[in-house]
Amino acid sequence: MWGQCKWQYFTATIISFNPNSLKYTIEWDDQDPTGRVIDYFNLALDKVPSNDQVGVGSKVLFHQGTYKQSEVHGVTRSGGLRWHQGEIERIYKDQDGNTLYDGHHTRGEKDGKWVTFKDYSFQFIGYSLEDFRMPPNVFDILSSIDSGPTTQTKPAKKQVKKKVANKIEDSIDVFVSYAKINCPSAIQNHELDQPPSYREAVLDNMVDPRNIVEQLKKMGVSVFTMEEETDTSLLEIVSALKRVKVFIACLSDEYASNDRCRMEFQYAKKTMKLPVIPLVVGSGSFEWQMTVVGLLIAGELYIHFQNKEVESYKMTELARSIKSKIPGIKIKDVSYPATGAGVMDLHSEQGVGVTGKPVISGTADIFFSYCWNNSHDAHQKKQVSSYQGGEWSDPRLIVKKISEELGIASWIDVERLESANEGMGMFDQIATALKECKLAVVCVSTEYANSDNCRMEIQFAVKSLKKPVVAVIVGTGDDWKESVVGNIVDEGIPKVDLQSVTSAGELEVKISEISKAIQDRIPLSTNPSMTSQNQVLATEGSPERNRAPKRGDHVICLHMNWAYYKATVESFDHNTMTYTVNWDDNDPSGRVQSYKDVALDIEPVDDIAVGSIVLFQQGSYAATEGNNEGGVRYHQGIITGVHIDEEGVKRFSGKHTKGESGGKWVTYGGYNPTFEGVNATELRLSPNAMDVVMSGL
Incomplete structure (x- = not known):
């Protein structure tokens, strides 16, 4: 930039650089003797930039106008192009496929810039990369x-x-x-x-x-x-x-x-x-x-x-x-999503489990589902900050005792879950283990019912896979009974209560009860001749059910600001666990969404209780010219109450899970922070991760 006339740039050659002041001394190509000491940010290499250097919002130098030869301080200055600082505001292709750029001056008359030179225009339109120069990176x-x-x-x-x-x-x-x-x-x-x-x-x-x-x-x-x-x-x-x-x-x-x-x-x-x-x-x-x-x-x-x-x-x-x-780095106190509240060192080696020990391979007869916040062992090892329950009702101790009592192979995350397959890979491991096992033991508690992952496991085992299940009650209290978990356990699943167990002797009695319940439900590998009418009843005539949407399915899908609308699934990306949808109202935006925010547009079957996360209808939206046709708005809510009306119809009450503090738009017509007396036909449920990874989309 020439100091004698602010915000105009001319061609020059660098003579020297002062690293202390970050200033260049230059020699003007037109021989002008003035304004030869320049700040680093006010010059640019006279070189055409690359494509990835110029985007929307980029600051560039662009040429506009010329100046004539003149005499300055006794020196004849030749003419040339005037350069100016501008900002790119649009990038597009012309009919021949050439990339073109539009933009505007970053400085105006109020900044001291001379704007009365010939050919001045605030905008520049249809420029190519060859017309730009880029200031240096400091x-x-x-x-x-x-x-x-x-x-x-x-x-x-x-x-x-x-x-x-x-x-x-x-x-x-x-x-x-x-x-x-x-x-x-x-x-x-x-x-x-x-x-x-x-x-x-x-x-x-x-x-x-x-x-x-x-x-x-x-x-x-x-x-x-x-x-x-x-x-x-x-x-x-x-x-x-x-x-x-x-x-x-x-x-x-x-x-x-x-x-x-x-x-x-x-x-x-x-x-x-x-x-x-x-x-x-x-x-x-x-x-x-x-x-x-x-x-x-x-x-x-x-x-x-x-x-x-x-x-x-x-x-x-x-x-x-x-x-x-950075393969050699040691990272500690990492929360593993598939284990709920557990925190441990991060391990990424193949064949190593979440606790850093080699994983046990092979199929297992029994899958143990539990919450780490009910494990005395997890608390002692500082894998959780707090726990509810007792030393003798620890699910990790129970699985050890059951495995010894029955002489069988059991699946529990601290022994079987491979750390290198974190993220959806871990859920894939859990889903596969549930599918391959003969029975699931679920250690239910209030903490278990409040855990997304635990609810996912019991719902996938019972509702999707139709697996035989034995429930072991751990932790403290009985709030879990009002939840989805409580509803599932009440569907004829045998229960053994360990909440009052305070000694090794009492535990042995309960282990025998659990073992008998397991043997009554399935034939174990240690006794091939054993049959079970219960297992036949649990699976015969009850095909696996999966809530994961597939290509062509009609769904309710998140768009933005925590509002959901009707759409049809176009495709699914296994790597990112996202769906691409086509909106019923033809809106072209927001078509890629997480699996967690896409629900089949069908009435849920016996899956809703206090604490359930649902999609519910509230309000509508009008058509917009050239964008959409209007329709019903859906929102994410949590069930807070369930009752049967006088006609015997089950009704649900609840509230929004998101509010203005979560970025939700709450000023639409018909907004109410709660909903009352909604029929199941008006609700929708998103799939869990295990349904998605095992669906073969």
Whole structure:
């Protein structure tokens, strides 16, 4: 940029660079003797940028207008092109398939820019890449100052260490890059003003990148991050990026529009070629995908921290991703989704279980389903922070005793669940084990009934697979009886109560009761001649039932803001566990959704009780020109009451699971935080993970 006329750029040649002031001395191509000392951010290499350098929102230099030869301070200055700073606002293809760009000036008359030159226009339209130049990445410039971890003398780095709180280690596991504006804590602490687009309610449910950093540190991961934006902090960022193993980017619209964040991302991925783990944070918009940041990770899978509800699951997913890129790292206190509340070291070796021990292979006669919060053993090993129950009613002890008593092979997660197959792979293991076993023992309790995974296991075993089941009552209290779990157990399943057991002798009596109940239900491998009328009754005439939607099925599906609408399944992606649907109202947006948010459009059969998560109707929407035809709105709710009306019809009451604090739109016509007296015909149920992984979609 020429200092004599603000916000105009002309061609020049670099003479020198001052690393302390971050300024260049240049010589103008037109021989002008003025304005020869330039800030690093006010020049650009005279080179056509690559496709992945220019996206929506990118700052570019573009040419517009010319200037004539003239004499300045006794020196004849030749003419040439005028260049200006602009921002890309649209990218499209012409009829010949060429990529074209539209945009506008970033500066105007109020910024001191001269706007009366010939050919001036605020907009530029139909430009190609050849018409642009890109300002340099500050981290590429500063890279020459910090010479890297192998250099013996690093005066710039030593100077940085004296001025900043972060200490740069020779080796760092991860660099976490985020925009401070995406940190709810920064806004709540009044470090920043709240953006107009952030409602207080949304803010309360957003995942804070600062919290992600702290959780990683607790897992034993060495983390570098930087919020300051000073010349000193920029030098430290460069130094850290040369020492880090993995770059984690917390993506959002605000991140993509932040120059420093964007340059961090580009320097890490393009210059340092670091492995990148993209996370999605912020208020839920995905406009960043059209920016340079989006272009650089196009086609890559990202971890979506969409709200606090999924934070613990996503942290486990992040830990596994880090482990896959740094195989030798030890990550501790990881929550395993398939084990509920359990936390342990992360193991990713083949053949190693969730506790770090080799897994036991082979099929098992009995599958044990239980909640870790009812295990005395899990609490002693610090795998859970608290538990309900007693030492002699521990499901892990029960399975050991039953296996010894009957001489059979049993399946329990701490012995059989392979850690390397975390995520949906773990649910696949559990579903396969349930399908192959002869009987399931379910250790029911209030904690069990409150666990999504435990409910999933008993529903899959009883409702989908029609397996014989024995219920063992553990924990304390009987709140579980009012839940879906209680409804299922009441359907003729034998029960053995261990809540009052306080000694080894009392336990032995109960083990005998459980063993007899098992033997009455199935023929075991130790006694091939044993038959069971109960097993025949449990399976004959009762085909397996699966709630997982398949291609062509009519469904109720999430669109946005926690509102659900009618659609038809087009396809299913096993890798991401997402459905692609075609909306009945022809809306072209929001067609890809998680399996958790897609429900068959059929009446549920005997699966609803207090605590059930359902989709229910409330309100409608009108047609929109060129977009949709209107229809009924569905919403996610939780059942809080069940009663039989005077005509003998079962009625359900409940409330929304999501509110304004969860990002739900609550101002539509007909909104009510609760629903009363709804018939089962008006409700829908989403499938569980095991139905999905075993459905053969």
